[in-house]
Amino acid sequence: MxxxxxxxxxxxxxxxxxxxxxxxxxxxxxxxxxxxxxxxDYSKHKALVIGVDGMQYEKLLEAVANGRAPNIASFGIAKSYIGGVAGSVTEQATYSGPGWTTILTGGWVNRHKVTSNDSKLRSQAESIFQLVKNADVRRRTASIVSWDTINDNFARDIALGYIDRAEKCSEDDQCVADKVSGALRFGDFDFIFAHFDEPDLTGHEVGFTPAYQAAIETVDAQVGQLLTALQQRQQDHADEDWLVIVTPDHGRALPDGHNHGNQTLSEKTTFIAINKAANAQFSAPFSDPADKGFNGLYGNATQADIVPSVMAHMGIRRNPDSYRIDGVPLIGELGVRQLTAQADKQARSVTLQWRVSSAPSGKPLTIYRDGKQIAQLSDSVNEYTDSDLQGFEDEVVDINYSVVLNQVPVAYLARADLGRPTPLSPALLDGLAHLHLMENDLLDRRAGPPIAPWENGVAASFGSDGLGGLALYSDSAISGYRLEDTVLSASPQFSIGFWFRSGGQQSDTPILANKDYANGKFSGIAIAQWGNSIRFNFGDGIARADLDGLGFTPDQWVYLALAVDGASRTAQVYVGDSVRGLQQGSVNLAGLDVGKLAGLRRFGLNEDATGSYFSRGYGDKGKMDFNDLAIWNRVLTKKEIAGLFSSGQSLASLNP
Ligand SMILES: [Zn+2]
The missing domain is CATH 1.20.5 (Single alpha-helices involved in coiled-coils or other helix-helix interfaces)
Known part of the structure; x- marks a missing residue:
């Protein structure tokens, strides 16, 4: 209200x-x-941002309905989202480190680079503290936090004097409430960030229990303490105008609310509470965003919108050409909303899309790329393709675009792969023991046995592989495929690589496994899917070694590979993804009997090697597409894997 x-x-x-x-x-x-x-007089316009760590939107509404959060309830409250857009360059883990850094910079992880809760990470994006100071060096800022890591992530801002008063309360929320109240009453600050941690701590400990509701009530009372201090201040400073925003850094995982970090609707859903009349970005979310994932969540405001809102209130303006903030202001004039960028490698272009809230009226809309104006359009246009990228190197580049309407800039840091396709090296035929190109058949081009459906009489279906040929399409209607193996038992040195595509919906699901995946210790290897991440599991019947969590972009072809060096007892695992690049992990197999990695001497595709994984009630069976499944009896180098991933060509081009 x-x-x-x-x-x-x-x-x-x-x-x-x-x-x-x-x-x-x-x-x-x-x-x-x-x-x-x-x-x-903007010098009298000040802002207080209050962080309430891990306070879940739906649970806050429950507390509000029960009269247990009267202070936050006195604000306007809107649903919002954190974690960026899944599968895009902005996707970030729903952890506190990335979340608070977005809230204090207005940028996503592709700008701020705080990827986790690691206190050694330093924000690489301009912070609200720096923006305030650069606008007027006389203005004063404070950051008083319960979770000390936040001030570690902004240690550079402290060292450079952008934060005048930085205090770590080390999980003592009352310390935060008391120090911020004092700073409001007797200090002379223009921007204050206050952070409370109790909802997150209680959530991790006991989940969604009555104690979690009590934690919301406790923190709401501390928010009330700050608002009282502000009222007292305004008795002596009636000319000041304070913007107050209350916000969490992430939601919590269902069903029990203990955890967070992943890309699920509940973990991505957040809220913004604000004490001012807000504009359409806050009050009129789009019901039909371009990306309709997570029940249309992306039509809402985001945690990146907080910094531009503080800037709008405090009268801080930046040059539109060098503007590098992703969020949209929630108060005052609006520019464009829902700005995204999609690169096309073949066309060597980047297409920007955006939405405008009001009816088009011919107002000018200007686009800048890396500081240079590249287009002057009008507000009736919603799309622009930048094909003039000849000056860029033939590699993966980050390009900053800003779109300006009504003098309000909004930016997007696009990633474009401008590398030219290179032919595959003929040396990839060396040691190539099995190759299933899946060109409308399940044959092995190296004269081994064909792939076969687990169920007799099931016809395989094929579709485009994105490389100019066909791929095997497998869905939840059939129980996967099997492939007899002769390589792994004969050689302790081997590599497996293939193209893979999935919607990212299923979890605990074997993609390719030569073992009974009911237990990770069972003998053999499994490459498995967990939402939009890939897990690699190695077992010898007694022990296991794992690498979890290399992410992939749903609905795009990605290259999955592993290379096992039985002599040095290590495995290198790879996920090549056009959005995330080639990700590599290393698995130590020193504790395993590598002779047992041959497992059941048969692979399951979209199944484990028993063919009965799903029918026994494990995992979620889903839709998976496979292409160019290859097994080598030698250890492929990272350079060879990178070539397979980046060439954009099928192994068929080598006439195997
Ligand atoms: Zn947490």
């Missing part, structure tokens, strides 16, 4: 924006004598 007072202030802000526009139009300084716009 919004107070009458805040609405009046909002009107003042709109007039002030107009005043600035007029000033700019006159070259600054002299106002047209005929009009008398109100000139806002």
């Amino acid at each position: 919004l107070t009458r007072n805040s609405r009046v202030k909002y009107r003042g802000l709109v007039l002030a924006t107009l005043a600035v526009v007029l000033l700019n139009a006159c070259g600054g300084g002299e106002l047209n004598a005929g009009s008398q716009p109100v000139v806002i």
